Amino acid sequence: MIISMKRHASKDEIDAVVQRILEFGYKIHTIQGEERVVIGAVGIGDVTACLESLEAMPQVDKAVRISAPYKFVSKEFQPHKTVIRLENGAEIGGDDFIVMAGPCSVESETQILESARLAAEGGARVLRGGAFKPRTSPYDFQGMEEEGLRLLAKARDLTGLAIVTEVMSDNDVDLITRYADILQVGARNMQNFALLKSLGRCGKPILLKRGMSSTIKELLMSAEYIVAHGNSQVILCERGIRTFETATRNTCDISAVPVLRELTHLPVILDPSHAAGKRSLVPALCRAAVAVGADGLIVEVHPNPAKAVSDGAQSLDPAMYRNMMNDLKSWCALWKQSRLTETLAAV
Ligand code: PEP
Numbered sequence: 001m002i003i004s005m006k007r008h009a010s011k012d013e014i015d016a017v018v019q020r021i022l023e024f025g026y027k028i029h030t031i032q033g034e035e036r037v038v039i040g041a042v043g044i045g046d047v048t049a050c051l052e053s054l055e056a057m058p059q060v061d062k063a064v065r066i067s068a069p070y071k072f073v074s075k076e077f078q079p080h081k082t083v084i085r086l087e088n089g090a091e092i093g094g095d096d097f098i099v100m101a102g103p104c105s106v107e108s109e110t111q112i113l114e115s116a117r118l119a120a121e122g123g124a125r126v127l128r129g130g131a132f133k134p135r136t137s138p139y140d141f142q143g144m145e146e147e148g149l150r151l152l153a154k155a156r157d158l159t160g161l162a163i164v165t166e167v168m169s170d171n172d173v174d175l176i177t178r179y180a181d182i183l184q185v186g187a188r189n190m191q192n193f194a195l196l197k198s199l200g201r202c203g204k205p206i207l208l209k210r211g212m213s214s215t216i217k218e219l220l221m222s223a224e225y226i227v228a229h230g231n232s233q234v235i236l237c238e239r240g241i242r243t244f245e246t247a248t249r250n251t252c253d254i255s256a257v258p259v260l261r262e263l264t265h266l267p268v269i270l271d272p273s274h275a276a277g278k279r280s281l282v283p284a285l286c287r288a289a290v291a292v293g294a295d296g297l298i299v300e301v302h303p304n305p306a307k308a309v310s311d312g313a314q315s316l317d318p319a320m321y322r323n324m325m326n327d328l329k330s331w332c333a334l335w336k337q338s339r340l341t342e343t344l345a346a347v
Pocket residue numbers: 104130134185186187188209239271274
């Protein structure tokens with residue numbers, strides 16, 4: 001249920017509503033809007049009786065049953081967009097298209113510092129790089145782990161980029177939280193519910209990638225886990241899904257972006273690298289991300305892709321990255337205009 005209070009309801013009036021909802025056995029989440037308070041109630045209980053009781057309270061404007069199984073991430077719960085502010089000043093979900101760029105894996109100090117310089121010079125605001133790598137084969141490079149995190153932190157100090165890096169296990173959440181600005185949940189872990197619950201308590205923004213065989217509803221349910229456990233700073237990422245097609249590594253479900261924008265207030269970004277699997281396809285998908293109104297991109301870039309220990313074939317080389325970022329400028333100007341129009345229309 002979502003309960004929208006009357007404008008300027010007093011604290012005592014709101015507390016009385018909260019008390020009534022708790023009596024019916026629901027858990028609550030409250031958001032303080034500019035003009036009114038909205039309360040989300042989740043759990044199992046007598047919805048009809050609870051709604052009737054709440055509607056009888058004069059301080060309640062509307063009390064509605066939500067049919068979607070996710071609530072806190074839904075537009076009904078929060079009509080305005082979530083904006084995630086990073087320490088370096090970048091805002092995801094706001095008025096700028098944000099690019100996150102960097103190698104698939106952190107491989108060495110030289111490699112990550114060079115990547116960071118390249119990413120920053122091109123206009124990215126966030127550096128990506130995996131220190132803990134989910135690899136299909138146990139014999140493949142598994143990541144530099146804490147040493148990789150230290151190198152990422154050094155790259156942040158030198159360039160002012162924020163850091164996004166993957167967390168694979170709930171055992172590593174505290175460690176990675178100490179270094180990263182955004183914790184990435186990879187496609188293979190989208191439904192690792194123990195991990196999602198720990199991330200609800202970590203206090204840092206989460207980049208949640210769509211599982212390769214997951215529906216949009218399942219993605220939103222995973223986001224709901226993180227939010228319901230206390231962390232409302234979630235960024236969703238479309239990274240391609242598995243289909244019968246073999247010409248690309250995955251199939252870029254570009255329509256997931258506008259679908260998610262209709263269903264949720266959370267920021268949505270596109271990962272064209274894992275979607276395509278091939279660097280020549282990446283610039284076109286980057287343009288597509290801007291055109292469909294994504295909030296940003298996460299793209300793999302490597303100073304020397306031929307030598308990359310993972311995902312070299314899909315990583316842009318420095319020249320391609322620079323061209324792609326230059327090419328995006330005029331698209332981003334149009335993006336900004338339409339974002340502004342949307343914001344004005346929402347007021
Ligand atoms: C990655 O970002 O390098 C990665 C492993 O992505 P995904 O989880 O989308 O496969």
